[in-house]
Amino acid sequence: MNTLPRTRRAFLRSTSAMVALPMFESFGWTRFASAATAATAVARPRRMVFLGFGWGVTRETWYPDIKRTGADYVLPLGLKPLDRHKADITVIQNLSNKFNNEAHWGSTFYLTGANRYAEPGQSFHNSISADQVAAETFGKGTRFTSIQLGCEQAEDSGHGPGLSLAWNRQGKPLAGMNNPVVAYHRMFSDESTPLAERKAQLRQKRSVLDTVLDDARSVGRGLSKNDNDKLSEYLESIRDIETRLSKEEQWLGVPKARSANPPAEPTGEIAGYEEVRIMYQLMVAALQADSTRVITYRQPVESLLKSIGVTFTGHNMSHYASGPRMEASQLRDQKQSALLAELIDRLKATKEPDGTSLFDHTCLSYGSNIQSIHYLDNCPTVITGGGAGVKHGRHLAMPDPKTPLCNLWLTLLQGAGVPATAHGDSTGVIKELVG
């Protein structure tokens, strides 16, 4: 973008990825409140959850026997804790991102399938992640368009560059909430400020944006195209806030939704195992309250290991050889699976108003771009939940050992009702999943 529209509203209209914008000043808040209520009255919404765990798994003991596909397969050591949900999960083998050659980047391209070197004159490039594609459809009617959760020390946890699993349309990283306490307050704490004051605050926030845009406009006028591209990240950030503010305005006076069993505010020293468990609880609560329908979580490894008594760093653990390091890797696989099993329990136990469960309407994926050690093929992949119409209870091995992981994302997106026709390097959908 070389020139900026003259007014803030024109600036907002200039973007295509925007929600429908109400006329800020002329609409009363009651109208938005009723609109919000109306949104919850329709059929149970679909939700999508993407979990990424960075460093790969123990290849020897995580994958089911590739020769035993279909319903009659055995969950190996690393997936054993998921046994009670065996009929409701799908394990898929032979998916990978063909462009990723970075053996320490488990999350950077996980949901995007991008080619780092696709752009001439750049040494890093990325594209939109599957969750953000979903958010464009599912995020319109919720308080939060999407929620990104993350962890501290993500670099040490095998995730690679990025701020969360999510990358926007422009291929820029989206920030995540890396701490359960922060996430809790953002999602569930109600403002104690009176309504009139909050309206004034919104107005004040808007006028701040208006001021910085004035500076951005004068700066942008003199810049080269290349520099303006860079400055557009700043503008994108302002635009995001505008979108959020207009949503806030819509939701002004609507108390933050609570699930039936609201989670307690996390307190004390939460790291590792407990941290993942609490994040999972918050996720379920946010979905149940319909605060958002799209969540990604870039899970901790470094702190998880510490909390389960492993003294190796994540890097040392992941580059295992037989012996204590491999045992550490196996223990981590099991603990992670146990946490996932608990999350599935919780999704199943959470009832929707129509008597179905949250599990029935949620599509959840669990995996990483790294298979194991330095291997990037056969990315570990588990799918669960009824949100994308996947027929569960099976172990699938794709006939092509290099089936694009993006085929899975495309299948799930379409299954959940997102009008996507391609994603990343997808070559089609995985018919076996839904058939």
Next chain:
Amino acid sequence: MTRRLPLLLLFGTVLAMAADATRAALPERHWAFFQSYCVDCHNADKQKGKMRLDDVPFAVGDIPTAERWQKILNVLNAGEMPPEEEKQPAAAEKTALLEDLSQMMVVARKQLSDQHGVITLRRLNRREYQNTMHDLLGAKVDVKDLPKDGGGGTFDTVGKSLFFSSDQFEQYLALARKALDGAIATGPKPEPKKVHIEPEIEANKRITGIFRGYQMGGYRMYKQWKASKGRPPSDFGLVDEREMDFRKLVWDRDTPPYADYLSRTETETGAFLTVHMPNPQVGIVIPDEMPPGDYRIRARVGVAPKTPAARHYIEIGMRGERTDGAISLIACEKVTGTLAQPQTLEWTLTLPKPSKPTKADIGSQTKQVNYLGDRVIALRERQVNSRDAAVYRHMRSLEETGFGLEPALWVDWVEWEGPIVKQWPSAAHAEIFFKGAGATQDDAYAREIVARFAARAFRGKEVKGSYLDKLMGHHAEGRAAGRSFEDALKEPLAVILASPSFLYLIEPAAEKAAPRELTGLELANRLSYFLWSAPPDATLLALARSGELRRPAVLTGQVDRMLADARAWEFVTSFAQQWLHLERLDFFQFNHRLYPGFDDSVKSAARAEVFHTLATVLRDDLGLGVLLKSDFVVINDLLADYYGIAGVTGRQFRKVNVPAGSPRGGFLGMAAILAMGSDGERSSPVERGAWVMRKLLHSPPPPAPANVPQLSRLAGKLLPARELQSAHMEQPQCAQCHRKIDPIGYGLENFNAVGLWRTEEVAEVAKNNRVIRSKAFPIDPKGRLPDGVEFADYFGLRDEVGRREEALARGFIEGLVEYGLGRPFGFSDEELAHEILTQARAHGMTPRAIIHALVASKPFRSK
């Protein structure tokens, strides 16, 4: 280049010679490989896997061709092709191809991502932002919640890699508001307080309480219960038999350290710092209601007689929220006072406003009170920063002494004093409210304040009408809401600090011919962020405005002045950290059982040695070769003790001559460099060799490929590192690089994982800190450099590397170009690098000469 292979064959000899480091081309001799093993299935008629290899260009000029070759490289690395049932290439043949192919891809990627000299708009990175805020508001803002910069393997100054994420704007705004709240102070000057603490009062009460109550009481109950022969434990006050047995264990194991502590007469007038129980730390809690600012902490301490000198170091740090005894280390100091004549140590700490109230965490059984929060300071004997390590040492020493380690440090008293307020209102406040306390607080004055502050924040750029009007609107809103003149100014100033003109280094595009010469102000900014990572000072701005700065002699003079300024430390540390990849030092926990001496204090001193050495070379205008081999080291007392160098007192780093024959002197003998080349347990000839190739020899090996089959034949066997590496030679995918990398690393095998000299290597299998099997092997330090030159041992290696000063200089220059210009070093910079090198050569190859040459170069002075 899309010529087909048969045609290329005609130019065979030409191309074979052209296989240099700057051309992304594969030597034509490899055609034979493809002909023998590939094209039968991948040709014009038959394209198995939709892949055709008979027409793939041997030179990479575009991304699709690069992708084709990447695919070929990947299947070869993964061992997928040729298929098992087909004819297989000989190992040597495959190794040779993989080596050239990997190299070609490195060159191709670099070439295709070349920005051709274009410098992308730079956002202030976290360091620069922090320094710039400090410059404006006099306080250090906490930037840890801002997204991390860099990634993708570039310096944190590279504009292209400095993203702006959606939360970031609000973070900047929030940080600015907080900093302004601190800087703009309208209240009375904070009253400093001074509190004196005799640590034995709390320590003795606690230790006696546990000893008499929990320990002796528990044992009494145990004895009565045993004597009763069969009555239930509950009759004696404990729940069950297990608890009874546990109290007996506590009596046997934990009481002796408590009894020993209390038996020492020195505990009547002071407190010992024990490694584990009963008194591992002396705590100082500065109350939450005390204002943030600088505080002085003093401690009067002495060492106990007959304790080893290595234990005569005291550490000070913040406890924070951690309940595991670990601290955020602030300093480590050698104690020379004695019990009879203690010495007083002093530190100045900057304390934040507490993020949440300090709380007391009381041990459920021991009733020991731990304070947690941002205002809790701890003193302890230097040790590995984990309770596990302390417990391990304590348990081991129990076996020897019966009570644990002899206490080595004694604290007579501690005190804190503060806040230390040098000026009130602060300098930042006075700078903002430039007319002083008596000025008329009207709108005109407010407007002047805002305009002045914006001009300063925007590093000299004038602020124009509508933006200024809008800023003033925020002030008016604040006033209308009933805020004071000063308070209402915080919001417009905060908005300035979240505006693009502040957050980005703005350099408008050339109107006609690009590139254009920088204006004086732009040059001042570029220079200042290069050498200080901070905004230009008044001198630089004045020279920029007058146009003087663009005169070569003035520019040179300014570079010298700036390098002599304390702010240049920011350049030394940030550049060296990234250039040498020192972050790897933090990748691993070092095994405390094997390396109890390599704790956080030593680790940070080892890192500082690298920085201080570079700073010394810069200050004394020495040649870069000194970094490879020198007859001096730049160390402090702690590191001297670690290296076994006598006669160094004081924690400041200084030049110390080393005797001939010492392995120290030069990068290869530095603990930080050697420790990075380990995994915290064992030395890694691979990591060390690859580092030498990357950083010293300017011949980086290609990145480790994905999907290479794992070598497992030797895993878990007790073998010397050298022998374990030999497996690398068995597979072409590994041998292609490792035959160059590993033999360099062998020359450094005389250093263990934490950089201490050894003559034998011990391989072991341990579980839960117990060694199950172990075996010692003599070190074989023979090796070879990638160019074939052989060396007999470490000293031979250091001599050989020491002769290659130009290679180091090349790497240094490339790093400096990237760091200073804020864009990746590309092929189009070859000429620039050559020019700088030529000039540096004429000036003894000093880093100072290199910096001067870069600053004087056209790219540095152009947009």
